[in-house]
Amino acid sequence: MLNKGDPFYEAMLVEDARLHLATVMAGQDSEPFFMTMLKIIEADVHHGYTTMRGKEIKLKGIKDFVHSVYYGLGIKDLGEFIVAVTKSALKEKSKNRYAYKFVDWLRSEDHTFCFPESFFEYRRLIRDIARNRRKKKFNKIIDYRTAKFLYQMQPDLLVDIGPGRKYKNVQECYYALGYSEKKEALKPIKVFRNPTTLQVEEVGRLLFERFGPGKSRILALKLLEQCADARAAGARDSSAALDVYATEPEWA
Numbered sequence: 238m239l240n241k242g243d244p245f246y247e248a249m250l251v252e253d254a255r256l257h258l259a260t261v262m263a264g265q266d267s268e269p270f271f272m273t274m275l276k277i278i279e280a281d282v283h284h285g286y287t288t289m290r291g292k293e294i295k296l297k298g299i300k301d302f303v304h305s306v307y308y309g310l311g312i313k314d315l316g317e318f319i320v321a322v323t324k325s326a327l328k329e330k331s332k333n334r335y336a337y338k339f340v341d342w343l344r345s346e347d348h349t350f351c352f353p354e355s356f357f358e359y360r361r362l363i364r365d366i367a368r369n370r371r372k373k374k375f376n377k378i379i380d381y382r383t384a385k386f387l388y389q390m391q392p393d394l395l396v397d398i399g400p401g402r403k404y405k406n407v408q409e410c411y412y413a414l415g416y417s418e419k420k421e422a423l424k425p426i427k428v429f430r431n432p433t434t435l436q437v438e439e440v441g442r443l444l445f446e447r448f449g450p451g452k453s454r455i456l457a458l459k460l461l462e463q464c465a466d467a468r469a470a471g472a473r474d475s476s477a478a479l480d481v482y483a484t485e486p487e488w489a
Contacts, residue, residue: 247286264324271335355392383407
């Protein structure tokens with residue numbers, strides 16, 4: 238823990254931030270970096286401080302501090318820094334949300350730090366999901382994962398998701414884009430407890446009409462696999478019993 242009363246407190250903050258910078262540039266979560274950057278902002282270090290050698294230096298602001306090789310973070314490519322900070326912030330595990338607070342401050346302080354709007358829309362969606370008390374925990378987890386998937390695949394569409402927008406929630410957007418289909422409760426197929434061969438054939442016809450050729454072929458292969466497994470396990474084949482009732486008597 239750094240002591241604010243130390244004459245080199247501000248310089249040590251800079252050293253601490255530089256120490257953890259590599260983790261952020263790799264797009265990984267780094268609570269120490271963002272926490273330190275907030276302390277640097279609080280102490281106004283980005284406008285000047287005393288170095289460890291006692292030298293008084295002046296800086297023009299946060300952009301100057303970020304770029305300064307000797308007295309700041311030494312970032313050459315600002316765009317690369319923004320991308321890395323965005324990735325790192327999304328992986329933040331701290332409940333204090335130091336990364337989000339730092340990004341919000343940068344955005345308001347200097348418009349040069351142009352973070353993607355989709356990043357803020359993603360945060361909005363996550364916040365809305367978390368605040369929805371009517372939704373069960375498991376369904377929230379599904380929504381979190383869906384929001385993350387959409388952010389990675391279609392970030393520009395996040396602005397269209399939410400109450401009063403094109404898509405009322407992330408699931409509606411997900412299905413509308415064709416990434417999956419909603420499960421549908423189909424009308425049950427009635428079958429006898431001990432069906433005859435003809436009755437089994439009728440069930441097969443109904444399943445074929447419902448699934449189509451491709452899925453029906455998959456179903457047939459899966460059934461054959463299960464029959465083979467059952468035979469290998471020594472299960473008795475009851476097909477002979479079915480053949481006895483394969484046709485109905487003429488007088489029926």
